[in-house]
Amino acid sequence: MFDIKILLEKAAEITEKRIAVIMKNESMVCPEGFNLGITYEEACKKAGKNYKGWNIYMSETYGTRCFVCIGSDKYYESEATDLVMLLLNSALERDASAEAYLRKAVEGKYDAAELSKLEEELKACLPGYLLLVDNLGGSGNEVLEILVNTIDVKISITHENRIIALAVEENITEACSSFIKNVLSELLIECEAVIGGKAELAKELHDLYKNCIEALCLKHIYHLGDSVLSYDGMYGYRTAYNLDTKLKESIKERVFTAEFMEMANGELGITIEEFFKNNLNLTDTAAKLYIHRNTLLYRLDKIHKCTGFDLKRFEDSWLFKLAWMIYKEDAS
Amino acid sequence: MANLSLRHVKKVYPGNVTAVKDFCMEIEHKEFIVLVGPSGCGKTTTLRMIAGLEEITEGELYIGDKLVNDVAPKDRDIAMVFQNYALYPHMTVYENMAFGLKLKKVPKAEIDERVKKAAKILEIETLLDRRPKALSGGQRQRVALGRAMVREPKVFLMDEPLSNLDAKLRVQMRTEIAKLHKSLNTTFIYVTHDQTEAMTMGSRIVIMKDGDIQQIDSPQNAYDKPANLFVAGFIGSPQMNIFKGTVVEETGKVALKLTDGTVLGLTDEVARKLKDNGYINKEVHIGIRPEHLHEAEIDPLKSNYSTMTGTVEVSELMGSETNLHFTKCGRHVIARVDAKTSKRAGDDVELHLHWDKIHLFDGETEKAI
Numbered sequence: 216m217f218d219i220k221i222l223l224e225k226a227a228e229i230t231e232k233r234i235a236v237i238m239k240n241e242s243m244v245c246p247e248g249f250n251l252g253i254t255y256e257e258a259c260k261k262a263g264k265n266y267k268g269w270n271i272y273m274s275e276t277y278g279t280r281c282f283v284c285i286g287s288d289k290y291y292e293s294e295a296t297d298l299v300m301l302l303l304n305s306a307l308e309r310d311a312s313a314e315a316y317l318r319k320a321v322e323g324k325y326d327a328a329e330l331s332k333l334e335e336e337l338k339a340c341l342p343g344y345l346l347l348v349d350n351l352g353g354s355g356n357e358v359l360e361i362l363v364n365t366i367d368v369k370i371s372i373t374h375e376n377r378i379i380a381l382a383v384e385e386n387i388t389e390a391c392s393s394f395i396k397n398v399l400s401e402l403l404i405e406c407e408a409v410i411g412g413k414a415e416l417a418k419e420l421h422d423l424y425k426n427c428i429e430a431l432c433l434k435h436i437y438h439l440g441d442s443v444l445s446y447d448g449m450y451g452y453r454t455a456y457n458l459d460t461k462l463k464e465s466i467k468e469r470v471f472t473a474e475f476m477e478m479a480n481g482e483l484g485i486t487i488e489e490f491f492k493n494n495l496n497l498t499d500t501a502a503k504l505y506i507h508r509n510t511l512l513y514r515l516d517k518i519h520k521c522t523g524f525d526l527k528r529f530e531d532s533w534l535f536k537l538a539w540m541i542y543k544e545d546a547s
Numbered sequence: 548m549a550n551l552s553l554r555h556v557k558k559v560y561p562g563n564v565t566a567v568k569d570f571c572m573e574i575e576h577k578e579f580i581v582l583v584g585p586s587g588c589g590k591t592t593t594l595r596m597i598a599g600l601e602e603i604t605e606g607e608l609y610i611g612d613k614l615v616n617d618v619a620p621k622d623r624d625i626a627m628v629f630q631n632y633a634l635y636p637h638m639t640v641y642e643n644m645a646f647g648l649k650l651k652k653v654p655k656a657e658i659d660e661r662v663k664k665a666a667k668i669l670e671i672e673t674l675l676d677r678r679p680k681a682l683s684g685g686q687r688q689r690v691a692l693g694r695a696m697v698r699e700p701k702v703f704l705m706d707e708p709l710s711n712l713d714a715k716l717r718v719q720m721r722t723e724i725a726k727l728h729k730s731l732n733t734t735f736i737y738v739t740h741d742q743t744e745a746m747t748m749g750s751r752i753v754i755m756k757d758g759d760i761q762q763i764d765s766p767q768n769a770y771d772k773p774a775n776l777f778v779a780g781f782i783g784s785p786q787m788n789i790f791k792g793t794v795v796e797e798t799g800k801v802a803l804k805l806t807d808g809t810v811l812g813l814t815d816e817v818a819r820k821l822k823d824n825g826y827i828n829k830e831v832h833i834g835i836r837p838e839h840l841h842e843a844e845i846d847p848l849k850s851n852y853s854t855m856t857g858t859v860e861v862s863e864l865m866g867s868e869t870n871l872h873f874t875k876c877g878r879h880v881i882a883r884v885d886a887k888t889s890k891r892a893g894d895d896v897e898l899h900l901h902w903d904k905i906h907l908f909d910g911e912t913e914k915a916i
Contacts, residue, residue, distance in 0.1 A: 353619075399629065400627070401646065401694075
């Protein structure tokens with residue numbers, strides 16, 4: 216859809232006319248902000264006519280009906296109009312077609328014979344990161360609008376009440392974090408962005424989509440507060456989840472004392488989470504918790520006394536982190 | 548009108564973790580309420596419940612006359628400013644501020660009017676054509692505020708919006724937000740861990756600890772009449788000096804005896820109150836603000852004071868005053884005295900403590916007596 220927007224802007228610039236596209240669920244106008252004042256239903260009735268200062272032309276490509284409107288006082292068909300229509304139709308077709316292929320690719324619903332066509336259709340969008348946006352709070356269109364305005368999205372579809380997108384960004388985690396913050400500020404919706412991984416070829420997209428779903432499951436199992444999840448960064452949780460049950464029990468018994476378990480839900484729990492999140496950095500953790508560094512040291516000392524594990528030592532902290540993940544898995 | 552009513556609001560997370568216990572408060576239209584407390588006290592959870600980002604476990608929340616427990620955040624007519632915000636990098640300041648309204652399909656002319664009005668109040672009119680990259684930290688913060696302002700909400704919710712700024716900018720933005728509140732005439736609810744921010748910005752402050760409200764009061768009252776030992780220690784910088792002592796009655800006079808034998812006198816009114824309420828021979832906490840310890844040599848008061856002595860360990864010149872640090876009854880004590888003091892580390896100091904400035908707290912409940 217982003218391509219059409221750019222194309223519209225170009226067409227409006229070249230023809231020096233107002234141009235709009237009306238689709239079932241969405242409409243776009245160039246110059247932006249210009250009042251279109253025509254609904255999809257009205258466009259259906261007035262196609263091939265001049266209505267409210269617009270010439271309305273119908274386009275039906277790839278099973279999708281849309282209307283191209285060119286600002287004018289009276290109805291006409293000229294070569295310039297034909298050219299704009301041709302360009303828009305081809306963009307719409309390309310877009311619709313690529314979207315359909317992306318859907319097939321993430322669902323893995325294609326056979327070997329279709330694979331080369333799939334690769335061909337999605338070639339322009341790859342390599343790219345597969346993103347999944349969950350918890351759209353019933354505002355899918357608005358969330359998508361914020362997504363394409365924050366991240367360089369090549370193509371996107373809505374699938375099972377989630378947005379799936381292929382994006383190109385130098386720092387995809389940071390870009391996703393900005394996107395989440397924008398959604399929260401604009402719409403007061405706390406959605407989640409999952410980075411499935413980077414795909415070079417279309418055939419990899421199905422596995423990356425599965426990665427996204429697994430990352431979401433791990434988030435729920437381990438009560439992760441993060442709004443941006445990167446599957447590649449979740450090795451620890453994946454390892455913990457796949458450990459043998461007996462081994463999990465023995466790790467828990469080894470690490471957690473009854474005394475510690477009583478305190479784990481309060482401020483000590485918050486401290487542990489933040490300390491791990493800040494890579495065992497005392498200064499950063501204290502700043503995030505708004506406590507003095509010495510208060511943090513006192514709390515860590517308390518954990519040390521209760522469990523025998525000094526979280527400031529790498530040897531102790533990694534086993535404790537594993538045990539902490541198992542403990543949270545049990546609590547879920 | 549945007550008055551808020553929080554009635555016995557409670558938040559319990561899965562695993563039976565109670566974040567907010569029983570929050571009751573009436574907030575009037577145009578008030579600037581600051582929720583303040585240490586990390587984990589429930590202030591952000593309370594704000595998030597008001598925003599609708601967190602479900603209310605028990606209790607009722609009204610915005611105006613409407614019960615909003617089950618109303619989606621976007622339909623509560625609120626705007627929220629967060630500690631971490633992002634701007635659209637490819638858009639100008641104008642476009643950044645207008646974007647949310649465009650999403651809501653607000654007519655272009657109205658968008659233009661609202662953006663320009665907000666830009667004028669925030670004094671960023673000259674920056675409207677710039678992109679975020681070309682802005683300083685403070686200017687970006689203003690754009691983030693502007694994005695919330697153009698929505699013209701009934702209530703502004705702010706969650707530690709200044710925490711990511713450096714100290715100088717934080718002080719500047721503190722004033723800006725207070726000015727903004729005055730010019731917008733809207734209800735503000737502001738969360739901070741910083742008691743200075745709370746004291747300087749709020750028309751009323753809510754001091755919280757472990758999910759409980761400790762005191763709701765004007766900043767001045769919270770400072771002058773702390774409801775309990777926690778508030779006494781939390782509000783004020785440097786914090787209140789606290790000693791343990793016993794209420795004694797000797798030769799018909801009620802006084803306070805510190806653990807090192809120092810005796811502190813009391814006003815007749817306080818003495819009577821302690822006696823009437825059965826505090827004789829009971830332990831109490833005694834609170835003295837640093838600025839209420841006066842150097843004996845220059846104290847003009849000739850009666851109704853007690854004397855406290857110590858040896859200065861550190862003398863800190865703060866500019867307009869000097870903080871003298873010493874140890875008394877095993878506790879670290881700070882006296883804020885005149886900057887011209889000649890006392891330096893190692894000097895003995897005699898300080899006057901005015902009786903009417905003594906704060907007393909119950910030895911067991913820690914509540915103000």
